[in-house]
Amino acid sequence: MELEKLQRDLKVSYNIQLDSIEDRVKDIVDHVANEWSIDLHRLTSHEIKILSETILDIETKTLHDEVETLLAQKEQIERKLERKSQTLQLAKYQIFDAMESQLSSDDEEALAKLHQVKLQTIDLFDLLSEIVESAIITALEKDKDSDMQESIHEVIKEITYEAIKEGSLNTIRIRKILSTILHATIEIAEASPVKAHDILYPTLKGMRSGLIHSITRFKQRLVFIPMEAKHILIEDYDTIIEDLNQTDSLFSQVVQVQADESSQLVKETLLTIKKDMHYDLDELLRISKETADVMKDRFSTFAKEAVKKADSAFKSPTAIEAKRMGIQVLGIAKTALGSALTSAKDVMEKKKES
Numbered sequence: 339m340e341l342e343k344l345q346r347d348l349k350v351s352y353n354i355q356l357d358s359i360e361d362r363v364k365d366i367v368d369h370v371a372n373e374w375s376i377d378l379h380r381l382t383s384h385e386i387k388i389l390s391e392t393i394l395d396i397e398t399k400t401l402h403d404e405v406e407t408l409l410a411q412k413e414q415i416e417r418k419l420e421r422k423s424q425t426l427q428l429a430k431y432q433i434f435d436a437m438e439s440q441l442s443s444d445d446e447e448a449l450a451k452l453h454q455v456k457l458q459t460i461d462l463f464d465l466l467s468e469i470v471e472s473a474i475i476t477a478l479e480k481d482k483d484s485d486m487q488e489s490i491h492e493v494i495k496e497i498t499y500e501a502i503k504e505g506s507l508n509t510i511r512i513r514k515i516l517s518t519i520l521h522a523t524i525e526i527a528e529a530s531p532v533k534a535h536d537i538l539y540p541t542l543k544g545m546r547s548g549l550i551h552s553i554t555r556f557k558q559r560l561v562f563i564p565m566e567a568k569h570i571l572i573e574d575y576d577t578i579i580e581d582l583n584q585t586d587s588l589f590s591q592v593v594q595v596q597a598d599e600s601s602q603l604v605k606e607t608l609l610t611i612k613k614d615m616h617y618d619l620d621e622l623l624r625i626s627k628e629t630a631d632v633m634k635d636r637f638s639t640f641a642k643e644a645v646k647k648a649d650s651a652f653k654s655p656t657a658i659e660a661k662r663m664g665i666q667v668l669g670i671a672k673t674a675l676g677s678a679l680t681s682a683k684d685v686m687e688k689k690k691e692s
Contacts, residue, residue: 341388344374348392363393427465466515469497470522474537478530491540491547494519498548503555509581509588516545516592524600527607534607542611546589550625553585557629582630586623 351369356362370376370389381389395402434452441448477489501515523541527534581588590612597608 341385344370344385345388345392347373348389349396352393352396354396359397362397366393466497466501466518467522470494470519471526473497474523474526474541478526478533478537487536487540490537491544494523494541494544495547495551498545499551499555502549502552507553507556507581509584512549512581512585513588513592516549516589517596519545520592520596524596524604524608527604528601531601531603534604535611538604538607539611542593542608542615546615546619546622549585549589550622553582553622553625553629557625557632560629560632579630579633582626582633585626586619589619589622 348366348370351366351373353362353365356365366389367378371378376385438449438452441452443449473493474490477486477493498515498519501519502512520541523537527537530537593608593612597605597612600608
């Protein structure tokens with residue numbers, strides 16, 4: 339049988355005007371049997387495929403065209419969304435830059451608060467990918483591999499530090515930052531497999547260094563944090579303590595997850611580097627545990643200071659007077675309650691007598 343002729347005949351002979359799919363399929367099968375003297379049960383796999391695909395193409399043409407139209411519209415909307423998102427991000431930057439220009443460069447506390455809000459408001463993770471990609475491509479343009487690796491290490495360290503330092507140290511936030519940085523690097527490494535190790539090794543080293551730098555900065559700030567700012571510790575105290583005690587596991591998990599989603603070459607490279615970084619991760623955990631200990635000490639100090647303030651408050655003239663009035667009110671309440679109970683008892687006894 340000439341399959342091309344069969345296919346052309348199927349397209350011409352298919353009666354789309356019949357009421358149901360069942361009727362239309364039965365009609366075309368009967369046509370094949372009569373016109374071509376073919377028993378449906380004896381068709382080859384390829385002939386069955388031709389018959390099925392032809393019917394599918396005819397029956398689903400309208401739906402297929404609608405899907406294609408919707409996909410084209412979706413892609414057009416996505417392009418518009420991307421352009422609008424970029425415009426929105428630019429507007430946010432301009433607003434924060436204008437606000438920052440109104441603050442004194444010496445007012446570090448106000449600037450830090452503004453930067454923290456900025457990081458929470460602006461889409462940091464889209465920005466991170468672009469920064470990492472640009473930085474690594476620039477480093478790759480250097481002539482010597484040693485210079486390239488040093489450049490990647492330093493720039494990834496700085497990017498990691500800047501992304502983490504002003505926000506919370508909770509696991510979800512840090513994991514997302516590290517994953518974003520590593521994912522952007524992996525995309526470049528997979529496009530340059532010959533240099534994969536030279537790109538990924540300084541990247542992991544830089545991420546670790548940036549994370550340690552961020553945690554060390556947090557530890558140093560804990561020592562000088564005033565009583566008035568104790569809410570910074572109290573709000574996420576338990577979560578931050580727990581997270582600080584497992585930063586090495588967090589780092590390893592980020593590398594493992596990204597490795598599992600990468601090509602075999604990049605996966606093997608990442609896991610080999612991670613294994614070689616064992617002692618580096620020990621240092622990360624040591625710094626994290628030291629920071630957790632400092633945080634516990636400061637929290638304990640705040641608690642003691644709060645108790646002292648509360649004790650002083652109870653001894654103040656105002657507190658003594660309030661206490662005296664409270665005792666009087668309690669005495670009046672007890673007397674009133676006693677009178678009420680006595681009256682109720684008298685009423686009940688009179689009812690019994692009657």
